[in-house]
Structure formats: C-alpha cells, structure tokens
Amino acid sequence: MSGYQPGRLSWRHLDQEQAQALWVELIDWVEWFRGCYRLTDRIKSCWYRHPKMVEELTAAMSAHKVAYEQLAEEAAHSWSPGSWHYQVYMPLLQRLAVNSDEFADCIDGSCEPPKVEVRLFDGVQEWIAADIAARPTPIAAAVAATGSVGGSTAPTIDAAQMVDLIDSGNADPVDADDEFGPVSYDGHVWQWSDDTEAYVRT
Structure with missing residues (x-):
C-alpha cells in the first residue's frame, strides 16, 4: 500500500535493532502473562518458535499496555482494563481452547494456586540471535x-x-x-x- 508506514510491532517489517527491542519487550510481557494468568498449559514454552503465536501475543501485549498506561487527565483511554479482559483476553482464551477448570485450585474460599515455574526451552538466545542476524541492518x-x-x-x-x-x-x-x-x-x-x-x- 502506497504511503504505508509500518509501526514498531509489525514483525515482518522490523530491522535488527527494532526486532531485538521487541523480542526483549515481548518475552518479558508473555512470561509475566503466562505466570499471572496460569496459561503455561496453553501457551507452551516454545511459543516464540511459532510465528502465529508471536503475532497473537504481540497484539495482546499491545492492547494490554494501552489499557493500563497512565495518561494525562484530559486524555481519553481507547482501552480500559475491563475492556481488555472482555475484548482481548476472553477471545484469546477461546482461541487457546482454555479448559473450564481455570479456578480448580480455589477450594472453600481459599485461593492458593501452586507456584508456576515459567521458563523457555534451552536455545532461545540462539534462536533469537539467528532471527536478528537474518534481518537487514x-x-x-x-x-x-x-x-x-x-x-x-x-x-x-x-x-x-x-x-x-x-x-x-x-x-x-x-x-x-x-x-x-x-x-x-x-x-x-x-x-x-x-x-x-x-x-x-x-
């Protein structure tokens, strides 16, 4: 498209420096997201190897940051935390086919879910280094x-x-x-x- 200016989240348009910065940002957010929302069973440790999952999670991260960012008093939010959960998070759960036992560890009003170990497969740095090296300067x-x-x-x-x-x-x-x-x-x-x-x- 003539005049199109891709933004910093458009993976297929990024150069090496832009991709490096976005990988760091996305890994930090996704690993928090997987742990906080207990999605390690649906977002596997190899998510970064799957381009479709990378795009899905980049979009979710972008909307989440907009929903929670601090704006000037006169500025209006295009997203709110509530809208993010209903319009982004819930549809994402459906696409990930999350099971109905989301709160299975909540018994008699006591909510003490087990700690979740969140880690990527070995080789993530080599994988990202190869991705960066293949992009134009x-x-x-x-x-x-x-x-x-x-x-x-x-x-x-x-x-x-x-x-x-x-x-x-x-x-x-x-x-x-x-x-x-x-x-x-x-x-x-x-x-x-x-x-x-x-x-x-x-």
Whole structure:
C-alpha cells in the first residue's frame, strides 16, 4: 500500500535493532502473562518458535499496555482494563481452547494456586540471535524502503553511518589508505560526494 508506514510491532517489517527491542519487550510481557494468568498449559514454552503465536501475543501485549498506561487527565483511554479482559483476553482464551477448570485450585474460599515455574526451552538466545542476524541492518532497511538516506535522489549514506558499517565489518574501503575513498557495501561501491556530503551508491 502506497504511503504505508509500518509501526514498531509489525514483525515482518522490523530491522535488527527494532526486532531485538521487541523480542526483549515481548518475552518479558508473555512470561509475566503466562505466570499471572496460569496459561503455561496453553501457551507452551516454545511459543516464540511459532510465528502465529508471536503475532497473537504481540497484539495482546499491545492492547494490554494501552489499557493500563497512565495518561494525562484530559486524555481519553481507547482501552480500559475491563475492556481488555472482555475484548482481548476472553477471545484469546477461546482461541487457546482454555479448559473450564481455570479456578480448580480455589477450594472453600481459599485461593492458593501452586507456584508456576515459567521458563523457555534451552536455545532461545540462539534462536533469537539467528532471527536478528537474518534481518537487514537499519541502514540497509532504510535504503531498501526509501531508495535513499538523507533525501537525495540516489541512495546515500552519511559519513558517520559509513564509519559504523566499516567498524562493524559490514563495509570495506576499496583503498584502506584513502580515508574518503570508495567503499564496498551491500554489493555496491559507494563514493564520497562533496555535493551531498555523503557516500553515494555508484
């Protein structure tokens, strides 16, 4: 769609840095959610491996944070904690096919559910590292999305970004002795331009 600007929760549009930040946020929220609502039997420890479940839980987390955030007095909530439970949580329970024994441990008015051990399968860090490595760098994503960086017609990369790319090993100077000489990056040669004060893809 022309002009579409995906937000920070759109997994398929995220670059490495954005995905890293969202993984950290989502894992923290989901592990709290699984423990607080005792859903470890329905949201398994391997949930992060299943894209559909990741999308479901990202949506639930987003709505939950909106419902519980503190707003200025004159601002109106688009969600409330009550609406979140009725319009997000309950339908999610149905989709997860939660059993009817949700409160089976509540006996004679005494509610002491057993403590739930919540943990991910071993290998989650390796799984996420592979996911991050397969995504474009922020600069490559910006070039691919806009056709340029910095507003010029030809794709450009400013000096600071190019230095970061060289330091990270993602770009290589064609001539190591030429400080502002051509640089090889992303399958192209980038040449410094005094007109744009940036590296231009040639």
